[in-house]
Amino acid sequence: MCGIVGFSGKESKEILKRMNDEIFHRGPDEEGFYQDKYVNLASRRLSIIDVLSGKQPIHNETKSIWLVWNGEIYNFKELRNELLKKGHKFYTDHSDSETIVHLYEEYGIDFINKINGMFAIALWDSKNKELILIRDRMGQKPLFYSFVNNEIIFSSEIKGILKYPYYKKEPNFEALNHYFTFKNIPAPFTPFKNIYSLFPGEVLIFDVEKKKKKQFKYWEIDFLKTNNDNIEEITYNIRNLLEDSVKKRMISDVPIGAYLSGGLDSSSVVSIMSKYSNSKIKTFSLGYTTFLEHKNQDIIAARKISNILDTDHYEYFMSPQELIDDLPNVLRSFDAPFSGAISTFFLTKLISKHVKVALSGDGADELFGSYLAPRLSQPLYYFEKIYKKIKSGYQLSNEDKIKLKPFENNIKFLENLYLKSNGNFEKWKYEILLFKDEEKKRLLNNGVFEYDKFNSFDLLKKDVENLKALDPLNRALELEWKTLLPDHVLAFVDFLSMVHSVEVRSPFLDYRLVEYVASLPGNLKIKNGNIKDILKKSLKGILPDKIINRKKEGFVLPVFWWLKNELKSFIFENLNEHELKNSVFNYEYVKFLLDSYYNNKENDFKLAAKIWNIVSFKIWWDLYFK
Template sequence: MCGICGIFLLKTGANADRELLQRMNRTMVHRGPDDEGYYVAGSVGLAMRRLSIIDLTTGKQPICNEDESLWIVFNGEIYNYPELREDLIARGHTFKTRSDTEVIVHLYEELGERCVEPLNGMFSFAIWDNANRKLFLARDRLGIKPLFYSFIPGKALYFGSEIKAILKAPVPRNPDYQGLYDYLSLMYIPTPATAFESVKKLPPGHVLSCDAHGINIRKFWDVPLPALGDENSSNKDYEEEVLHLIQTAIKRQMISDVPIGALLSGGLDSTTVAAVMSRKLGMPLHTFTIGFDRKSYDESQEARLVAQTLGTDHLEQIVHPGMIESIPELLTFFDEPFADYSAIPTFLVSRLAAQHVKVVLTGDGGDEVFAGYPTHVAYRVSRLFRIIPRWVRNGIITPAVMALPTSLERISFDYKAKRFVTGAELSLEQGHYWWKVIFNEEEKRSLCSPGFLENGFRDSFHSFETHFEACRHAHPLNRLLYVDTKTFLLDDNLAKVDRMTMANSLEARVPLLDHEIVERVALMPPHVKSRGLQTKRLLRRAVRKLLPPEIRKGKKKGFTPPLPFWIQKELRGFLEDLFSEKRLAQCGMLDRKECRRILHEHLTGKKDNNRQIWTIVALICWLEKYA
């Protein structure tokens, strides 16, 4: 695991600036505090920061092939590298290290740009192909590892694991206004955009090649979705197959030359991972969790039960806002506005874990693979709701629901009920998007300043619409899972886990996103994954012999802090200062009166605006730093 960055100058005779490369690389010391490495030759420069996990002594980067015509910098882990290495040795390749990085170089010799196809792992890497004067970039299938780039036609390509590295290069810093507009609806900026017009995310499952003629981006993988009615519907034991796939993936991802542990929320996904790890480790597993002082948000008791059942070496910490030295500083790890406030506890549990291990396995991705979100059930309930006569729906039910008193508890009944009735009349696509939206189009017209709105924007639903269109042939549930994988999982959940663990020099692995699991479950019948009101039906049944019933049948919570209460108390002073007339006026993008109304409404208990408030907070912090 590490951070990578690089330069490729397109003009004949141009020489890459080593000092610039060093400045880019040193913005990511947190990603790799153990070592740094450079390759600079003519117009190209590659650099990396290393967090040593495998082959601690000889695995330094950049790494080359036998004749030094290929050079690589690599971020991630290739879990099947021992098998690939044996095959390459049998084919006559000579290895200088035991690292997984060197395997990729030799695969490129054999397969060229198809070298990504045999890889099982999480990765982003860059290969300089000197013979063909070409730079080749690749990102793993699900986007577990980040990779950003900036291409200036006719001049240069810059890339990095984080945006901050690229911003050290001479690239334009103009904001991407459409990206910022979409952020206000989604609390993240959807791929391939970033907050900067000149910087892009390489989409997951894609490769990029760059030579003197320009760049070419190509998809090498996607989630396989059968057409509606063509799903695998045999009577075979899906549960046994899924359990075998999970056990295989976890065993494969436990490879490490340093201490390893697990983040344990107490929910089904992380508990499944910890249970399998405990059985395979042969010694007490290190597990880490955090808790909160409000019951509806706290899973520490469930995590403690799991730890006792599995016999793990368990550490937990109760979180409060005072444990964060600087919220704006924490948000800068994303380099663009990012408003999923579960980043706070993710940062803190990562800091706790990093004091004891260098690698953790997590349960991330289970909801998108196994249908774990309430929205994966809501589309079926909305169809039943629309059977009720319209006059009853609109004249009785909806007014009654909207009159429910506001609760600040975690995913409260009034929140779910209000969200449901306001979106129940929408199409499958629009309804699913509605559950995700922070500010809708009408609300953004009130929130944004007239000057900002003059830029003109397309509806932010477009970022979902393109993915829905790509899977229009599939079953409704599979379409929802596909879109969640391309949006929330990618740009929110995986981005959060990567930045917050790497901020603490901790490697996080996500075995439930092993692409063999993703591919196989995607082809299974939808009713096996979710039926009636039950989420994760397949996973719950597959692991029923491994987990306590309280966990297997429990409801989803996760590392979500009681922010609605913190806003009213511990964070009130910070927010009143941030929402001051002066600071809002300086940011220029938002309507000051509307922002203060939203905050006042929450502080007085009239409405739970915690997600809207945090979306504004992250934007202001980014604008103050970059714009």
């Protein structure tokens, strides 16, 4: 696991070192450099596999191919043996890194389809004068790039590119406009002009002599594939694929641990780890110094699982003040505004004291359906069929109520959403997002922030038009797989763990499991309102029924509970008239939102989310542009 930076063009040790130092946290164990008259490559190494001889940059036998990369190849042993039989000679002891250069030698760019792992790769092919950038199928490892004076610059984190002296830092208002709707910056945008994120499953090839690039996708999730397996076969296959995925992610030359929230996803991973480990698994849970019943239940559930599986369990309790103190560090980790889940940052402080590698349950929500849009997709689809009857006074039958779960007791909510969207997917999805385009016109100061040229609904509509899935739930899952997962979930997993030099591995993101689950119909994933139904069936016998059927809480900070009291002073210190004068915000509208929230005895979570979105942006903007 590492961080990488580089650029084409004139050799400069000073610039390369400056860029590489900026991502020191991604690999504090070693640094490595390669330079010639065409390219400059550097890496920071977090030593996990082949600690002694796996130093980067890595080269082939003739030193015509050079590699810096970030990630893990989980099937490297099988691939290494295959390459040895074909006559390739390795100079490292058992490095997964060296496997990559020999695979490229043997198979060309098609080698990507042979590897199972997470990766951001920079390959220099000196014969063809091509610098090749590759990002893994799911987007677990980030990779950013820019073009300055006809040269390419790349880095695992934006901060590396910002240290390139010929790049001029400017805000990208189109990207920043979308932040207020999605709570993150959608790829390929970044907050900065002319810096882009490589898409998951994408290759960029830059000819350093001709100064030309080509980009293409080598993998995309396919919801059109279907299989005819029966339920017994499906549950067997899911369990086997998950078990093998966990086993592969336990390969390490250093100690490993696991996040344990007490929920279905992380508990299943820890259970399988315990089955295949020769020693106690170290597990880690996050709690809070202020008592909140629903959050306290997470700690209790995690302790129960730890006791059942006999893990070496650790807990980290954080306070609202710690959130205030560390929020600037969190936002620096992203180099972007972000107002989603940031729990990983705080728990990984503890994990870093014990292990370098931790497995997690990330990806299960997007595979099997858990968030609001997937939960709404089937009930809204059914509601459209019976709406005319309901308007005529029709009383819901028991069968209707089952089909509308979990919203059978909140029909008014479904009706309002249906009337606003007429059942149109992109329209009702847009309705449940944060700031709408019209509201942003009131929120943002056009004298400072260019908002009127950009439209988040059009971006969402374009994403929906490119979906291939046919059934309602799989369409919602496909959209989240291509947007929310890489841009939001995997972003916070990577940046907020790597800032503490911890590698996170996610068994649910093994491409074999992903492709199989994508081929299943939606009504197996959420069945009659039962979230992750087929996954729960697959885990029978692996976990106690109480854990399998436990209501999902989610690995998120209780920000919206703290906002009313513990964070109130912090909010007003940052969102007052003095602070917002001549800022990107219209103070009067921000004041309206604050008054609406704090003058209401009820805790309006939608308003709370907007306020947190605004204050997170304000702090980020001050860090980078004030």
